[in-house]
Amino acid sequence: MKILGIETSCDETGAAIVKDGTKILSNIVASSQKIHIKTGGVIPERAAREQIKSIIPVLEESLAQAEIDYQDIDALAVTYGPGLIGSLLVGVETAKTLAYVWQKPIIPVNHLLAHVYANWITNSKPQLKSQNLLEFPLIALIVSGGHTELIYMTDHGKYEWLGGTRDDAAGEAFDKIARLLNLGYPGGPAIATAAATTHNTKNLTLNTKLPRPMIDSDDYDFSFSGLKTAVLRETQHLKLNTLEKSVKSSVLSALAFETQEAITDVLVRKTLKAAAEKNVKNILLAGGVAANSRLREKFQSQIPNSQFPYPYRLFVPPPSLCTDNAAAVASCAYFNNSPSPWNKVSVQPGLELSSEI
Ligand code: KG4
Ligand code: ZN
Numbered sequence: 156m157k158i159l160g161i162e163t164s165c166d167e168t169g170a171a172i173v174k175d176g177t178k179i180l181s182n183i184v185a186s187s188q189k190i191h192i193k194t195g196g197v198i199p200e201r202a203a204r205e206q207i208k209s210i211i212p213v214l215e216e217s218l219a220q221a222e223i224d225y226q227d228i229d230a231l232a233v234t235y236g237p238g239l240i241g242s243l244l245v246g247v248e249t250a251k252t253l254a255y256v257w258q259k260p261i262i263p264v265n266h267l268l269a270h271v272y273a274n275w276i277t278n279s280k281p282q283l284k285s286q287n288l289l290e291f292p293l294i295a296l297i298v299s300g301g302h303t304e305l306i307y308m309t310d311h312g313k314y315e316w317l318g319g320t321r322d323d324a325a326g327e328a329f330d331k332i333a334r335l336l337n338l339g340y341p342g343g344p345a346i347a348t349a350a351a352t353t354h355n356t357k358n359l360t361l362n363t364k365l366p367r368p369m370i371d372s373d374d375y376d377f378s379f380s381g382l383k384t385a386v387l388r389e390t391q392h393l394k395l396n397t398l399e400k401s402v403k404s405s406v407l408s409a410l411a412f413e414t415q416e417a418i419t420d421v422l423v424r425k426t427l428k429a430a431a432e433k434n435v436k437n438i439l440l441a442g443g444v445a446a447n448s449r450l451r452e453k454f455q456s457q458i459p460n461s462q463f464p465y466p467y468r469l470f471v472p473p474p475s476l477c478t479d480n481a482a483a484v485a486s487c488a489y490f491n492n493s494p495s496p497w498n499k500v501s502v503q504p505g506l507e508l509s510s511e512i
Contacts, residue, residue, distance in 0.1 A: 156229045159217065159253075160485030161210075163246030164238025164266045165300070166191060166202045168209035169481030170217035172228070176489030177276055181220035182482040185209040188341065195334045203241025210249050217481075225257050232488030235263040236506030237301065243502040251497045260494035264484045267302055267508055270441035271295045272487035273472035273480070289470060290436040296426045298450075299442035300326035300341075304508055305375045305426060307433050311490040316508045317429055318375025325418050326444045328379035332386050332414050336407055343444055349411035350449070352404075365389075365417040370424050377425065382417055386410060419450045423457060430467055439470045446474035 157180070162169035171182040187205035191197045218225065233250035236243060247263075254261035274289060295314075297304040303320040323331065326343055333342025338349050365385050368378040393406060422444075430438050438458065444450065451471055458469050476483060 156489060157221075157223065157227055158230050158232050158262070158485040158488050159214075159225075159228045160264075160481035160483070160488065161214070161231065161233040161246045161250050162266075162269070162479055162481040162484045163206045163210065163242050163249075164234045164236070165242055165479060166197050166205070167479040168206050168213050168245075169479060169484070170210075170214045171481035171485050172217055172221040172223065173276070173482050173485035173489065176272075176486045179276060179482050180223070181217045182480055183213045183216045183220065184480050185213050192340050195340050196330065197239070199239045199241055202239060203245060206242050206245035210245055214249070214253075225253075228257070228259060230260040230262055230488065230492075230494065231257075232262040232264050232485050233500070234266045234269060234484055235500060236266065236503035238266055238504060240502060240504045243504060247500060247502050251500055254497040261497050261500055262488035262492060262494050263500045264487050264491075265506055265508070266479075266484075267297050267299075267304060267442075267506075268491070269483040269487040270297050270299060270477075271306075271308075271439060271483075272490065273441060273476035273483040274439045274470045275486050275490065276476060276482055277472060289439070292433060292435045293437035293439055293467075294426060294430045294433060294435050295439040295441055296422060296445070297441045298325045298422060298444035300324060300330065302326075302442065303377045303379070303422075305429050306508060307429065307435070312493075314508070318377070318425075319508075320377040320379060322378050322380035323383070325377070325379055325422060326442070328382050328418055329414070329444065331383045333411075335383065335386060335390070336410060338407065338411065341443075343447060346411045346415055347447055347449065349408045350415045352408040365413050367417050367420050367424075370421050375425055375429055377421060379418065379421075382414065386414060415447070415449050418444075419447065419453050422450060423453045426454075427457060435467050437468050437470055441472070441477065443478045445471055446477040 160171045166187045168185045172180040231250050231254050292309045295306050303324045305317040306314045308314040330342035333345045338345040
């Protein structure tokens with residue numbers, strides 16, 4: 156079964172053709188990120204305008220690269236929320252029009268679940284005999300620019316929402332702190348790069364041990380907005396803007412390093428707690444922040460492959476499938492196949508994950 160996926164929830168325009176939920180025939184992404192670098196964040200109207208410009212060329216390219224004609228497509232899949240309303244509208248209305256004109260079924264997809272299914276694209280069929288498959292039950296940590304969610308899945312379409320952020324998402328914290336430190340946009344990669352630079356702050360009275368908000372709380376919730384305030388206080392305490400250039404860049408990398416440590420410590424601790432309590436077989440990481448190498452490293456070092464006391468395995472998509480893309484949308488649609496009449500599909504910018512199995 157070949158599904159044409161469409162993703163336009165934020166500043167990426169994606170179209171992809173995926174066979175049987177797992178094999179990518181094409182996966183095209185156009186991003187308006189460069190435009191948003193100037194403003195240090197996404198301006199929704201600008202993002203929507205760029206979606207309009209990109210959607211048709213991206214769709215055409217996805218068919219061309221897959222070397223198929225629209226007649227060969229079995230269904231369309233489209234992100235209908237959560238996301239920016241203007242951006243979502245472009246993808247949803249395009250998909251509806253194509254479904255009507257081409258007489259194909261259309262499957263609306265929750266963007267957050269789509270992120271999780273990026274894991275099925277590369278891990279559902281073993282390339283080697285020794286390779287492991289994804290197995291239920293599992294815990295999925297979804298960490299993106301707007302969301303931080305932990306879900307417990309017992310099957311396709313069957314999941315329980317365990318918790319999420321009470322304020323800023325993990326990606327949002329990276330983005331806001333990067334803006335505060337003038338490191339650039341998007342903040343996650345900018346902070347990761349600055350954190351990797353060696354820093355020598357021996358001669359400064361740094362107080363860079365940032366808080367790990369809610370790390371030991373008795374639930375699966377998160378809170379990251381306090382980190383931004385803590386970093387702001389630190390920059391004031393150090394009189395950052397008065398420092399000599401090389402000292403300042405050293406301090407910036409120390410702050411970036413500590414920010415990354417604080418965020419990843421909390422994400423790893425809470426996810427491992429959920430995995431142990433639910434006695435799962437697998438842990439899946441998903442969303443843009445899952446592209447973070449330090450986060451992957453920490454999980455990998457704390458889950459020694461299937462050994463006691465952690466009998467579960469970790470799955471992480473390649474970085475290009477962690478960030479927004481349409482291949483994950485098509486995969487999600489395949490495994491949760493629930494077509495809808497085209498005229499019943501509408502955008503839901505505030506769509507959430509359900510809390511019951
Ligand atoms: O999933 P995504 O591409 O879009 C949303 O659905 O939001 O996630 C974007 C977020 C941004 O906040 C960005 O800073 C973060 O993912 N991100 C990263 C990395 N790459 C992207 N955060 C940490 N480390 C990275 N390498
Ligand atoms: Zn996303």
